[in-house]
Amino acid sequence: MQLNKPQNFTTPLAKQSKTQTSNNRALKGLLTTAACALLGVNSNSEANTNVLADWKFDTALMFYNEPSRVSASEAIIAGTKTFNNDQILNLKVTVDALTGASANGAVTQPNPQTFTSPSGEKNYQVKANTTPLDNTFKDFRLQANAQWTQPLGNDYTWSVGSNLSKEYDYLSVGANTNIAKDFNKKNTTLSAGLALNYDVINPVGGIAKPLTPMLYPNQFARSVSSDDNEADSNNKITIADSDHKTTADLLFGVTQVINRRMIMQFNYSLSQVDGYLTDPYKFLSRVNNTGLTQQYLYENRPNSRTKHAFFAQTKYHLNNSIIDASYRYMTDDWHINSHTVDLHYRINLSKGSYIEPHVRYYTQTAADFYQPFIQEEAVLPEFASADYRVGKMDAYTLGVKYGMPVTSGQSMAFRVEYYHQTPKNAGFTQPGVLAKQNIYENIDAVIAQVSYSF
Amino acid sequence: MKRTVKCQTREAGFLLSFYAMASPCEVLVDCENEQHAKQLGQIAAFEAWRIEDKYSRYQQKSICGQLNLNAGKPCKIDQETYLLLKFSDECFMMSDQLFDITSGVLRKAWRFDGSDNIPSQTQIKALLPFIGWQKTTLTEHSFLMKKGMEIDFGGLGKEYAVDRALQLINEQTECPVLINFGGDLAANKARKDQQNKQLSQPWQVGVDHPSFDKQQVIVSMTSGAVATSGDANRYLLKNGKRYSHILNVKTGWPVEKPPSAITVAAPQCIQAGFLSTLALLQGENAEQFLTEQEIKFWAIR
Numbered sequence: 001m002q003l004n005k006p007q008n009f010t011t012p013l014a015k016q017s018k019t020q021t022s023n024n025r026a027l028k029g030l031l032t033t034a035a036c037a038l039l040g041v042n043s044n045s046e047a048n049t050n051v052l053a054d055w056k057f058d059t060a061l062m063f064y065n066e067p068s069r070v071s072a073s074e075a076i077i078a079g080t081k082t083f084n085n086d087q088i089l090n091l092k093v094t095v096d097a098l099t100g101a102s103a104n105g106a107v108t109q110p111n112p113q114t115f116t117s118p119s120g121e122k123n124y125q126v127k128a129n130t131t132p133l134d135n136t137f138k139d140f141r142l143q144a145n146a147q148w149t150q151p152l153g154n155d156y157t158w159s160v161g162s163n164l165s166k167e168y169d170y171l172s173v174g175a176n177t178n179i180a181k182d183f184n185k186k187n188t189t190l191s192a193g194l195a196l197n198y199d200v201i202n203p204v205g206g207i208a209k210p211l212t213p214m215l216y217p218n219q220f221a222r223s224v225s226s227d228d229n230e231a232d233s234n235n236k237i238t239i240a241d242s243d244h245k246t247t248a249d250l251l252f253g254v255t256q257v258i259n260r261r262m263i264m265q266f267n268y269s270l271s272q273v274d275g276y277l278t279d280p281y282k283f284l285s286r287v288n289n290t291g292l293t294q295q296y297l298y299e300n301r302p303n304s305r306t307k308h309a310f311f312a313q314t315k316y317h318l319n320n321s322i323i324d325a326s327y328r329y330m331t332d333d334w335h336i337n338s339h340t341v342d343l344h345y346r347i348n349l350s351k352g353s354y355i356e357p358h359v360r361y362y363t364q365t366a367a368d369f370y371q372p373f374i375q376e377e378a379v380l381p382e383f384a385s386a387d388y389r390v391g392k393m394d395a396y397t398l399g400v401k402y403g404m405p406v407t408s409g410q411s412m413a414f415r416v417e418y419y420h421q422t423p424k425n426a427g428f429t430q431p432g433v434l435a436k437q438n439i440y441e442n443i444d445a446v447i448a449q450v451s452y453s454f
Numbered sequence: 455m456k457r458t459v460k461c462q463t464r465e466a467g468f469l470l471s472f473y474a475m476a477s478p479c480e481v482l483v484d485c486e487n488e489q490h491a492k493q494l495g496q497i498a499a500f501e502a503w504r505i506e507d508k509y510s511r512y513q514q515k516s517i518c519g520q521l522n523l524n525a526g527k528p529c530k531i532d533q534e535t536y537l538l539l540k541f542s543d544e545c546f547m548m549s550d551q552l553f554d555i556t557s558g559v560l561r562k563a564w565r566f567d568g569s570d571n572i573p574s575q576t577q578i579k580a581l582l583p584f585i586g587w588q589k590t591t592l593t594e595h596s597f598l599m600k601k602g603m604e605i606d607f608g609g610l611g612k613e614y615a616v617d618r619a620l621q622l623i624n625e626q627t628e629c630p631v632l633i634n635f636g637g638d639l640a641a642n643k644a645r646k647d648q649q650n651k652q653l654s655q656p657w658q659v660g661v662d663h664p665s666f667d668k669q670q671v672i673v674s675m676t677s678g679a680v681a682t683s684g685d686a687n688r689y690l691l692k693n694g695k696r697y698s699h700i701l702n703v704k705t706g707w708p709v710e711k712p713p714s715a716i717t718v719a720a721p722q723c724i725q726a727g728f729l730s731t732l733a734l735l736q737g738e739n740a741e742q743f744l745t746e747q748e749i750k751f752w753a754i755r
Binding site: 027028030031032033034035037038039082086151260352411453 | 465537538540541544545547548614617618621646653672674720721722724725728729747748749
């Protein structure tokens, strides 16, 4: 415990510190000259004392394109500073811009369809036999993360961080903490973490009453007179302007060094999400027994979700390459079960450059409330969503990354990936005209990324 | 101790180890050529042994031994000895006469064996006339000190050997090398990250702090040097008061409340060594001193 020395009142503080600084320079300078004379080298530069690397920056630009659908660009800048005693501060800012169209949940029809934009101000048309996409989809997201990591004693590492993400209709704030303990000469590490997030969604046009129809401007007057719920000048009967959800994640992990060449990691995470989990912009088509759409209903999802995820990863160093393989199994109380297999194989080339092929396979079952459409004569379920993201699907990614040093301590990498998603029929029969429609349209995307570290 | 250099393979390269200057010494070389690594290890070992033979105060035939034996007479010195003495002279000036290579004479009164044998003021007073760098005369070719005085390069020799060895190694290699002579370290450049060869990563070195509970400080360094000075297990205890082996040459008494160990970073090991010793000499204010000097350090109380 250090005690503060009483200030010397006779010397004004400013003057005192100024004198101090010039003395410091004098001692450092003298010592440099003295060592230089002794060793016959020019050590006259503080840059020589590069004992702890200063700020290190990683930057990346990424482009994501689903032809005829969403395109996104993302810029990331992350800075890491290592302080004395291995304390690490990591700051990261990510900016994403998304434009284009995303599937609104309605089914394909043999005739053109008209939808009202979320704001209720304009309509958009979808051609016959094409997947309805909401082309008013446009977003800009800013994310900021800060993480502090430090050793506690010899065997513990503690980390704490916070994150913030803002879109025009969305705000997410969160905090996390993690503690890791090394055992067995640091060959085994056990870790436990907790992350909490609070998200507020403020959708354009408000939050629709679950499973109520999308309204056209000419239907507006009717709905006001026939319903007690507030209906303002938009395309839906709203129940609120905004809603929120909370997420708590618990993570337990073991990392084990198997031998000089191999390291394995196992994680289990439990995630509990409560609150508004519905996508406020997604519809379900209500079709009659000939398969023709009669109405578009706003979807509704349960207000809680409990997920369990199991993850295993192994990295194996060969002489000139590294195999990095991982598998993840996720199951939740919506009955979505997913498997992910991810394989990276990094081959070191000459002079520090490398090439890294990447293969990923993903498959999931549908949520129990998923249905591609609602039949007119059926009783409305409590929960329903036609969002392909909670439906049955397979997906794979093929990619390659090439990295190379630029100058000492600086490097560049280029990554190109192709993503292919195949939504599947989870056992629904398609009545009438729907039988001929492709209501499970594949999605292809291309991802390109350039990153630069210095 | 037999003078041999042992070579072991390790991840990313080789570890060359030998024993010199009463310490285990190591040279870590990140390269794939074993012959080359061995050659670098030998360069370091030969330089360490050369400096030990030339400047150890325990060897009567060494220059240090000869200068001490011939105290009272002007002695001829070579260029390297002149430079070392000149550096000691600069240290003496920079430290406001606290860092003094003639202070070893006080060992005649102070034996830091963990006992409670505190010398009397009379004993100490009798030694003070034989201490004081200002009483010596140094020219480029000669050195003279009063009869009864002694010099000791113990505080700088090992650090000097680290710097010299790294200098010689740098003439022979482009590979990342870390030299560790009994806890005094220097590295020439960052190592290559083993997983991602285009990235560099710092050397992570555990520096044993010779305190009671054997604390270790993990230092990450890319280039530059680190030296540690400490209380070791050398102190006296009497009536609950701890007498550190860090002596104030002006009074002949131990410095009050120095940290038990201090590790300092600097471009050259010899600078780090001087600064860590000088910091200990500041006693209670050691940390404040280094902070004001804007010097990186790790202190253990």
